[in-house]
Amino acid sequence: MEKYTRKVISLLLLSIAIGTTANAQEIYAGRYKAIFTQEPENVPTGKTPDGPLAGNGDIGLTLGGDGSHLRFFFGKNDFWRAYPVYPGGGIAFPGFMDLKIDALKGADYYAEQLPDSAFIRARFSKGDLQVNLKTWVSANNNNVVVELAANKPTKINLGLHAATGNTSKTAKGRIKDVFWVTRSFEGTDLLEWPAHVAIALKGIGKAIGSDGTLTLNKDEKATLVLTLYTNFDRKKWKEKAIEDTESLTGNIIKQRWSEHLDWWKNYWSKSEVRIGDLFIEKYYYASQYFFGATSRGDKFAPGIWGPFVTKDSTAWGGDYHLNYNYQAPYWAAFSSNHIEETENFDQPLLDYMDKGRSFSKQLLGTKGIYYPVGIGPLGLTTTHWPLTADEMEKRYGTRDNTIDNGYKFLGQKINAVFSVGNMLMRFYSTYDKAYAEKVYPYLLECANFWEDYLKFENGNYVIYMDHYNEVMPNLRNQGQWKHLLGDYNSTLSLGLVKMLFKGILDMSDFLNQDQSRKAKWKHIVTHLSPFPVSEKGGFLSLKNVEKSPSPWQQGVNGLARVSIHGLVLPGGVCGPKTDSAFNAILLNDVKNWEKKTTTKGDWGNTFGNGIETCFPAAVRVGYSSDKILGFLKDRIEVQSLPNLWITAAGGGIETLSAVPLTVNEMLMQSYEHVIRIFPNWNRNKDAEFSNLRAYGAFLVSSKLGAGDIKYVHLLSEVGRVCKMENPWPLKKVLLKRKDGVIELKGPVFEFETQKGEQIELVPFN
Structure with a gap:
């Protein structure tokens, strides 16, 4: 009987492998391998x-x-x-x-x-x-x-x-x-x-x-x-x-x-998920493998292609591209509990602060730090314009190589703040005081810049000349580009600036620093311009920017990869519980992606960039998890490699967070410090997860079977108050801990925890 069972399982696994993709990949012993x-x-x-x-x-x-x-x-x-x-x-x-x-x-x-x-x-x-x-x-x-x-x-x-x-x-x-x-x-x-x-x-x-x-x-x-x-x-x-x-x-x-x-x-x-979908699990674990092979906390941070460099002069110099490429590979690592592998992220940013201060003062006349689009380790700038006018004309269609003193800022002021999102993800995930003390000076310099750069007009803080997309000369526009400058209140900028000031308020409270500045920071958070929306087809829809001279930014655009960066990832300032009415607008925009998809795999327009952004963001705003997974499979099948690396036209290791973060967000969320169990998952599909990391420094495990959540296990690393949406909304909950049992009830509840404490929650009629 045992020999027969093994044979059946082997045949089943082989048939799964053959039926999945043309790359002859197969499942093996609970994990996944690529076969060539x-x-x-x-x-x-x-x-x-x-x-x-x-x-x-x-x-x-x-x-x-x-x-x-x-x-x-x-x-x-x-x-x-x-x-x-x-x-x-x-x-x-x-x-x-x-x-x-x-x-x-x-x-x-x-x-x-x-x-x-x-x-x-x-x-x-x-x-x-x-x-x-x-x-x-x-x-x-x-x-x-x-x-x-x-x-x-x-x-x-x-x-x-x-x-x-x-x-x-x-x-x-x-x-x-x-x-x-x-x-x-x-x-x-x-x-x-x-x-x-x-x-x-x-x-x-x-x-x-x-x-x-x-x-x-x-x-x-x-x-x-x-x-x-x-x-x-x-x-x-x-x-x-x-x-x-x-x-x-x-x-x-x-x-x-x-x-x-x-x-x-x-x-x-460190963590584990099981969702009963062998195809998605295969790429979930392959992506986690590549991240572990790519990033080590006590080493140099990986560039765009990680350590898998096979020639000089890789695309974009393989540098640290600061308008999402550098940050994105780490996004899934926080909830996947791979904190050690994120240790290297901050050092290049801290090493660049002196140059950032100089750029801010000399080029804009402001305080704080101002970063170009691309940097490297040890304070290296990688994104100078070409050194000669001839080379500039050959590559970019203009002989002017002195734009912004010869550096590529590409019309964007937000590059330094983009990385604050990762710093806050780690801070909220660990509440590690030593880490907060390390990165707080960086947040403070970003706050210094934006306090100085924001304009207060008609009761709101507004943002001029920070561009939704990179604006630059190129051969297509024959060097004619300056007429495209002039974005006003970009959703990318508004979201990330709001994230910055909300985050520095939390971190300054945690460290008990700069209390005298909190009033100003709170005023910015509450008086920042609203995110621009307009009516389209009888519904409200998001606009990329409130106003812009660029023909690409005029009209109603709907939620897209770049605006997601400001609002959802890494911005984290929007969600169903944050503002349900605004979230309904974003959700409707996501629904419209399906109508715009004319090519298999290009849902959310992610062939070029954005698979690591659009899919988990769709989860966060509440789009159907079954549809998301279906579109994700299409995207992977159309554009991935035999080694199981999911590719994108605009980058390399950024895609490693796509599948893990999408799945993690379906199984557990903790934005705004409220833990939600299976918040966007088909309850008719069994699933379980172990040790996903939640904001508040909690490790969370749970299991869904036959339509019911069986339990929630919680490990409190630092002993913070835990706030959780009731996993069993119509039932009372028993909280079991070492020193006894208490009863919880209501749609959302809070409870004290002790450092290192293990807690179990189960439903109680």
């Missing part, structure tokens, strides 16, 4: 690669090539060419390792990307020859490990290479059994700081020949280990890479594999 039956088509690339991926939040490994010529591309979040213009500046490509097996020309290709344990497994077969490969990036160390085995004697030619060009200096050599290469950027004009990387390689159990050859005997296993260090990892980056590689042994690698498994086991234990 042909070599990647889009490696190398200036955007997201389509090959198998592994990473540790600092080092990224992309597997390219076929069985006879594999190429291991190594990316690193802290290796930048600190040059202010792209192409040329931005995240840089360290190098690669080639693995050539002539006997496998024309071989069958099979590879798996396994998120549970974060490794890649592959098999290459031709005739009676089979070579097996396993490769992983150590979760806790700067090592990449490649394990090889063959069923008959096989010759392998290895090559370790640093990337070249783009003003870099490279070197290579061999010390004892260790091969090494280096790449450096230093000593060139306008370079803000030097960057160096070393990659060292050796064989364990079987040394690599002096000519780079490795011969495997029948059923023999060999292990290749690489170490990657930059000058930000170690002061003696080259020496340490070589030294540490030389010291590695089989037992050390075995121990690091065990520690690697423990790290990922802990990562997956």
Whole structure:
């Protein structure tokens, strides 16, 4: 009976895999893997690669090539060419390792990307020859490990290479059994700081020949280990890479594999969802895997493409784009309880504050901070206009490269404030005093700017010249763009400014700082101009801006990706409970997305950008969860990669929050500090979740079955008062805690908690 059951389950899982997409992906052991039956088509690339991926939040490994010529591309979040213009500046490509097996020309290709344990497994077969490969990036160390085995004697030619060009200096050599290469950027004009990387390689159990050859005997296993260090990892980056590689042994690698498994086991234990939809779950967990492989709290923050960089001069320099791309990858991490992986977010913003103050004073004559559209780490500006008028004309259709003193602000004043949304998400999710003290100066400088920049007219604060979209010269408008400037009361600006002042009021109370300024801040919150709406088709609908000279911003536009940023994500100033009448307007706008969808997958106009924004926002305003999931499946099927990465035209890692945040918002919400259980979920569909993080620093678990919520479990991390919508509106609720049971009732209730306390709530007739 047991053998029969296993066979049925295996067949079921296989049929699910075949019926899902053409990419031959399948469910495996409760988690999901990507399966590849042909070599990647889009490696190398200036955007997201389509090959198998592994990473540790600092080092990224992309597997390219076929069985006879594999190429291991190594990316690193802290290796930048600190040059202010792209192409040329931005995240840089360290190098690669080639693995050539002539006997496998024309071989069958099979590879798996396994998120549970974060490794890649592959098999290459031709005739009676089979070579097996396993490769992983150590979760806790700067090592990449490649394990090889063959069923008959096989010759392998290895090559370790640093990337070249783009003003870099490279070197290579061999010390004892260790091969090494280096790449450096230093000593060139306008370079803000030097960057160096070393990659060292050796064989364990079987040394690599002096000519780079490795011969495997029948059923023999060999292990290749690489170490990657930059000058930000170690002061003696080259020496340490070589030294540490030389010291590695089989037992050390075995121990690091065990520690690697423990790290990922802990990562997956942070939270869990089960919704009975295998397709959505597959992309939910794939996205969580990629985020864990992309971001590590104590390392440099990832740029647009994360550490999966396969060439220099990736799109937009792979920088930190501040008008949503940089912020969006983190949005699901807060509710998914992956707080540790968000630690790196704030540092680039804090490092840029001196420049931001200077821009604000010199360019606008205001206090506070004013940020351009793109920055990098360590105070780097990535978005200078081209340095020559000729290059400016070639790329943007005008010879004026002195716009805004040569920096790309693109008509937007809101870039610094955009990141406040992430800071507030983390603050409200943890109530960590040390964190609040760290970011409060940033919020304060944003408040200083907007106190100074806002105009008070006819009883309301208004916003001039902060633009809903980027406004800039380009080849399409032939450099004629200044007539488009003049947005007045953009919904993006109004929402984010309201978010800022509501948030700084909360944080200043928490830290007991700047009490004398609260009256002004409250006045701004209560007297900021209302969000612009107008009648269209017999209904009120949102306008992008109240007034604008731009033809694209005139008329009634309805809720869209950019306005969502101000109002819902990360703005968080709107929702069904915030203002039900205004939410009804937004909900009707979302309903109209369906009428405008003429191409499968483009609901909400998300092919270009916005999948991480429009889908969870539709959940928040109350649109049908079943319809949202249906449209989400369409979007993924039309535009995703074999490695399970959901792609967008305008960015890379931003899409990693799309599915997790959409699902999390369906199962649990806590905006405005009220916890809501299954707030937008079809109650006829069973679902459960564990340890989703709610505002107030609560970890929440619950289960829905046969139409009823069975329980709510709560862990209070810091002991705040908990406010919750009654999960059983027509029933009383028993609250069970260690020291007794109390009865709660009503549509919304509050109760005290203690730090570290575990609480259970169940219905009571």
